[in-house]
Amino acid sequence: MIKNWRAWVLLLLLVGPFLAYIGFGTLWLYERRWLWPAGALWVASGIVFAILAARWTKATTPLLPPLDWDAPQTFTAFDRKAWEFVENEADHGDTIALEALSDIDIYIETSRRLARKLAEHYHPLTGDPIGHVPVVEFLTAMELAAEDLNNLCHQVPGGDMLTASHWKQAVQVAGYFQKANDIYSYLLPIFSPITGLARLGTQQWMVKPAWKNMQQNLLRWFYRAFVNRLGMHLIELYSGRLAIGTDQYRRLTRKSAKTVQAIDNELATLVVAVAGARGAGKSRLIESLKQACAGDLSLVKAKLAAGGLDEALIERLRTAQFVETPGYTTNPGGESARDRATRREAVEEAVEADLMILVIDGRRDSITADVSFAQAWDRWYVEHPRLEIPPAMAVVTMVDKSDFGAAWSPPYNWGSGQRSRETAVRTRLDATRAALPPTITEVVAVGLSESSPFGIIELLLPALASLFHRAERTALIRHLHRVSTRSKASRLIAQVGQQGRSIWENLRAARGKRKAGSKTPQG
Incomplete structure (x- = not known):
């Protein structure tokens, strides 16, 4: 103390x-x-x-x-x-x-x-x-x-x-x-x-x-x-x-989520795979989609606004690239080796896209082949976990045919309409949703009649546009994965080429300066 x-x-x-x-x-x-x-x-x-x-x-x-x-x-x-x-x-x-x-x-x-x-x-x-x-x-x-x-x-x-x-x-x-x-x-x-x-x-x-x-x-x-x-x-x-690299990663990932704009040439256009069995109407559907996207999309814009989606997605619809995949075969009597081979080929093409549309012929009693394709497509992404599974939807075609009713007179209400065709199509849609894997989130029906088509602008395009945000994310992940999995040799060659171009441009710039200096009149 x-x-x-x-x-x-x-x-x-x-x-x-x-x-x-x-x-x-x-x-x-x-x-x-x-x-x-x-x-x-x-x-x-x-x-x-x-x-x-x-x-x-x-x-x-x-x-x-x-x-x-x-x-x-x-x-x-x-x-x-x-x-x-x-x-x-x-x-x-x-x-x-x-x-x-x-x-x-x-x-x-x-x-x-x-x-x-x-x-x-x-x-x-x-x-x-x-x-x-x-x-x-x-x-x-x-x-x-x-x-x-x-x-x-x-x-x-x-x-x-x-x-x-x-x-x-x-x-x-x-x-x-x-x-x-x-x-x-x-x-x-x-x-x-x-x-x-x-x-x-x-x-x-x-x-x-x-x-x-x-x-x-x-x-x-x-x-x-x-x-x-x-x-x-x-x-x-x-x-x-x-x-x-740092710069390209920033360019690709650090953008506003509210603006839908292309920031890289490889991501400028979303690729939409249109898959389905042979004769399901894939070509006709792509043609109808292109015609609709080139026309008046005010109805689609109104539906997007009502759903709280960005109206700028309309431009993504106009620039989307619809690619038809090889059609797989169907065999009501049982699956053959040819059926499996064509399905495998279709899956290999479909997994290269940013979004998938599965086209199903509504007239067929059995959609086993379509379900098998959807499951194989889904399984491919399970086996490749480094890639994000793209958004997908199914489109039931041929609902304008006589198989679903007498006269084709759109518009229709597939959800709650009471006409015979509406009831038949609703039953087919419910059965299709129950059979497909949950990764296919949307199922719509369209009639591709030459004189009076129905469902493209009213149903398909709004549903398709609502999936584009996920498709953009899928495209970005796919692009990053593609770049990261390049061989070391190809990356080295690309770097050498880039350095060579840089040296050549510097030499040309220096030569141009010398020429400009030699032409300057002496005082």
């Missing part, structure tokens, strides 16, 4: 004047009978602070930039499973001590742990799952993650000026302030029992938890943002989609 007398002197010099002011201030308030109002105001300010701090520092508050935990548009089903590792790692941040969140080592360790988990998910049989990653692609992932995190931090006032030492100092200063405040709260009841006890209760039960929550929310937000951005681009890295 005697050995530490210097510390006690320093403490008395620091706290003594403060305590004296408290005592004199309390006595002054007591003599003027303002002690109770002042104490009540003090307690009320503490309560208001606690309420506002608890409300304004929640994770969902707009004071901090929100983090997007939806799987990005380039993710496939296999990637979404990897995204769960990222979410779990971010949730782990809630259990980390506040002091540790201000230490740079926690972020380095988190990066290593997350990188290894994701690498093992994509390459479970590899002894060194990280060692096979190209250095350039790894640097691309780090660059993109740092850019995203930098943009997020700039949305926090003063976030661009914070350093790692600032975080530590802020935690330490907050700790010192809290300790001093605790000492003051414990000493105040000695000088003013009523006000002091009320303030002590408010401090311990409301103000102190709210203040701690405010500090933790800011640091935990930064930790979750770090894991979010790092995890997203590590998934893109291990999936191979960063092989296209």
